[in-house]
Amino acid sequence: SWIKPSAFQHMLKFLRQAEPETKQISRAAEVFQRTLRVLKKRVTPRYNDELTAPELDVASSDWLYSFAWQYFWTHFMILFVRQNPRWGAANTALVRWLPAEYEDGESEPKGWNPERLHNGFQLPLPRTVSSEIMTSSSKWTDDSYSQLLVEWGQYISHDMAMTPQSTGSDVSIDASCLNTCENFSLFSFFRSGISQALQRQQLNAVTSFIDASAVYGHSPKLESFLRDLSGRNGKLAVNDQFKDPKGRPYLPFVTRLPSACHQDLQGERVECFSAGDSRVSEGLPLTSLHTLWLREHNRIAEALKHMNGHWSPEMVYQEARKIISALHQIITTRDYLPKIIGPESFEHYIGPYRGYDPSVDPSVSNVFTTAAFRFGHATISPILWRLNESFHEHERFPHLRLHNTLFSPWRIVKEGGIEPVLRGVIGSAASAVSADMLLADEVTERLVVLDTLQHMDLAALNLQRGRDHGLPGYNDWREFCGLKRIKTLDDFSVLVQDRRVAERIFDLYKDPDNIDVFLGGLVERLLPGSRTGPLFACLIGRQMKALRDGDRFWWEADGVFTRQQKEELLKFSLSRLICDNSDVGEVPLDSFIFGKYPSHYGSCDRIPSMNLDVWREEMSEGQPVKLLSSFFSYYFKNRCFRAPGQLSG
Numbered sequence: 001s002w003i004k005p006s007a008f009q010h011m012l013k014f015l016r017q018a019e020p021e022t023k024q025i026s027r028a029a030e031v032f033q034r035t036l037r038v039l040k041k042r043v044t045p046r047y048n049d050e051l052t053a054p055e056l057d058v059a060s061s062d063w064l065y066s067f068a069w070q071y072f073w074t075h076f077m078i079l080f081v082r083q084n085p086r087w088g089a090a091n092t093a094l095v096r097w098l099p100a101e102y103e104d105g106e107s108e109p110k111g112w113n114p115e116r117l118h119n120g121f122q123l124p125l126p127r128t129v130s131s132e133i134m135t136s137s138s139k140w141t142d143d144s145y146s147q148l149l150v151e152w153g154q155y156i157s158h159d160m161a162m163t164p165q166s167t168g169s170d171v172s173i174d175a176s177c178l179n180t181c182e183n184f185s186l187f188s189f190f191r192s193g194i195s196q197a198l199q200r201q202q203l204n205a206v207t208s209f210i211d212a213s214a215v216y217g218h219s220p221k222l223e224s225f226l227r228d229l230s231g232r233n234g235k236l237a238v239n240d241q242f243k244d245p246k247g248r249p250y251l252p253f254v255t256r257l258p259s260a261c262h263q264d265l266q267g268e269r270v271e272c273f274s275a276g277d278s279r280v281s282e283g284l285p286l287t288s289l290h291t292l293w294l295r296e297h298n299r300i301a302e303a304l305k306h307m308n309g310h311w312s313p314e315m316v317y318q319e320a321r322k323i324i325s326a327l328h329q330i331i332t333t334r335d336y337l338p339k340i341i342g343p344e345s346f347e348h349y350i351g352p353y354r355g356y357d358p359s360v361d362p363s364v365s366n367v368f369t370t371a372a373f374r375f376g377h378a379t380i381s382p383i384l385w386r387l388n389e390s391f392h393e394h395e396r397f398p399h400l401r402l403h404n405t406l407f408s409p410w411r412i413v414k415e416g417g418i419e420p421v422l423r424g425v426i427g428s429a430a431s432a433v434s435a436d437m438l439l440a441d442e443v444t445e446r447l448v449v450l451d452t453l454q455h456m457d458l459a460a461l462n463l464q465r466g467r468d469h470g471l472p473g474y475n476d477w478r479e480f481c482g483l484k485r486i487k488t489l490d491d492f493s494v495l496v497q498d499r500r501v502a503e504r505i506f507d508l509y510k511d512p513d514n515i516d517v518f519l520g521g522l523v524e525r526l527l528p529g530s531r532t533g534p535l536f537a538c539l540i541g542r543q544m545k546a547l548r549d550g551d552r553f554w555w556e557a558d559g560v561f562t563r564q565q566k567e568e569l570l571k572f573s574l575s576r577l578i579c580d581n582s583d584v585g586e587v588p589l590d591s592f593i594f595g596k597y598p599s600h601y602g603s604c605d606r607i608p609s610m611n612l613d614v615w616r617e618e619m620s621e622g623q624p625v626k627l628l629s630s631f632f633s634y635y636f637k638n639r640c641f642r643a644p645g646q647l648s649g
């Protein structure tokens with residue numbers, strides 16, 4: 001069957017808690033849509049396939065229409081226009097690179113109406129596709145890369161997008177849309193061809209830019225909650241209840257207690273952690289990365305304060321944030337992406353940096369976050385490895401099956417800190433993407449989400465989400481990328497790693513135009529030196545280029561850092577991050593590369609580090625020669641809502 005509505009709602013409730021602003025916008029859109037639906041029924045005689053402007057005018061005499069219109073615009077004006085949001089800002093719509101294809105042209109998910117045929121065939125149910133093609137009880141390993149590569153993918157995906165769903169609690173949802181209508185969506189008017197269409201669009205609750213929003217949040221309220229404002233030191237707030245065995249801090253807990261995170265049956269409660277992104281407690285490696293960045297911010301803030309005693313706490317905070325944000329960009333573009341899309345695609349779709357381009361829209365696209373960048377779900381390891389100091393299975397905290405580790409921060413606080421997990425992700429090989437073993441059954445049969453006992457199926461969720469968002473099919477996206485459409489099983493078999501898989505997909509979908517883009521993209525044969533096929537390499541490459549070139553505050557953009565500062569930033573690595581902020585004392589030079597211990601490992605003394613002296617503010621005649629910090633303070637305060645382009649005039 002479809003994903004069970006009750007389980008779905010639990011998931012929505014806890015996995016993707018949205019900020020009040022996001023909820024308000026979506027609520028307004030929801031009311032508007034419902035009213036329109038009622039209206040549409042009432043104006044049926046005049047209404048044919050296209051809801052054109054004159055017909056809307058007729059309808060507007062109806063009080064219901066004007067009520068909805070007013071309701072929607074009031075909220076729209078308050079939340080959008082007053083804050084003057086621009087490209088890439090939080091709480092704006094995911095952009096469409098191809099128009100949405102809803103079943104009714106407006107909002108109904110593809111495949112929703114079983115009588116509606118697509119190219120003469122019904123779409124197969126997501127759950128059927130998942131169990132017959134995508135679920136695997138084991139995974140191949142990818143001996144080139146470490147599991148950290150996978151974890152970085154999940155971590156950075158949370159910096160770029162969160163498509164939230166409503167809890168449904170304050171919106172009465174009619175039965176026909178329980179599975180799908182809970183999306184926080186927004187309606188926008190756009191023209192396609194000559195007809196006007198009113199279509200459901202989805203929101204991105206976080207900033208599209210790679211700007212460490214997962215560390216600092218994406219709204220002023222969340223940002224100040226995460227800061228240590230009383231310490232007057234420019235640091236982030238830390239957990240006041242627990243520290244690690246060496247006295248290093250943990251992330252603070254969420255404020256709404258008791259939280260829904262799982263607990264050790266014995267001992268004190270350990271609540272869900274909070275960070276700039278609400279999904280922080282989902283998995284132990286993810287939480288460990290968040291913890292490392294919290295510690296790194298505070299480490300850098302302390303160093304900056306030490307060398308620039310005259311800086312205000314605000315200045316220290318903003319400059320540290322600017323550095324952390326740059327490091328996120330560097331790790332992603334220099335260390336992560338070339339391994340994912342391969343050096344050739346990197347060159348082809350991204351290429352060398354040529355400066356800020358104000359004509360580029362840096363917003364995350366719907367297809368990127370709903371399909372392409374979910375490729376990582378096929379690289380989730382069914383096992384969480386936990387290693388001791390000599391990189392063997394930890395004697396007290398052994399390996400765990402993945403489902404026993406989700407939403408379980410107690411396993412960090414009570415089971416040896418982040419170190420066993422960190423050694424596990426650098427010391428074990430990544431899971432491989434391969435068409436015959438796509439998603440581990442740990443996430444298709446046993447995915448757990450907080451306080452529900454019901455299990456979710458991540459493969460089916462991904463497919464359903466694509467249909468819910470009205471994403472065009474696999475072939476349309478191939479054409480979008482300048483790749484050949486597939487017509488026959490032979491065409492497809494050439495593209496896929498495995499002919500039997502191609503056959504099974506053809507059997508289920510019947511027509512190649514019906515293949516869901518997430519599935520089609522995932523089974524393509526990997527490009528040389530990459531972990532994606534040609535379609536996903538294109539979609540990910542284009543997105544990353546937009547995120548870089550459309551970012552006025554990209555770390556390499558003019559005026560953001562001095563030349564010396566850039567040179568220091570480039571010395572940074574995830575290995576260094578681990579060395580400086582945990583008890584792990586030996587690491588590979590590039591922690592994304594998998595190598596045997598001890599031959600591929602070196603002591604932390606041998607890992608290059610940034611010399612922060614280039615941030616020392618020079619004094620001239622007793623007065624500091626200002627860095628760009630105050631300028632950036634303005635920018636960072638406002639980036640949550642506004643695109644940086646605004647500041648460039």
Ligand code: HEM
Nearest residue numbers: 150153154157161162163283369373374376377380461465
């Ligand atoms: C243990 C590992 C992981 C788990 C349990 C997990 C789980 C999930 C879940 C439950 C969703 C929401 C699905 C939906 O309702 O549509 C999601 C979304 C997503 N995941 Fe993962 N994921 C993991 C790892 C990854 C990795 C490694 C990547 C990429 C390399 C990734 C990329 C994404 C993206 C892009 C989204 C959509 C974000 C949005 O727009 O809201 N995930 N993941």
Ligand SMILES: [Ca+2]
Nearest residue numbers: 159207209213
């Ligand atoms: Ca962001």
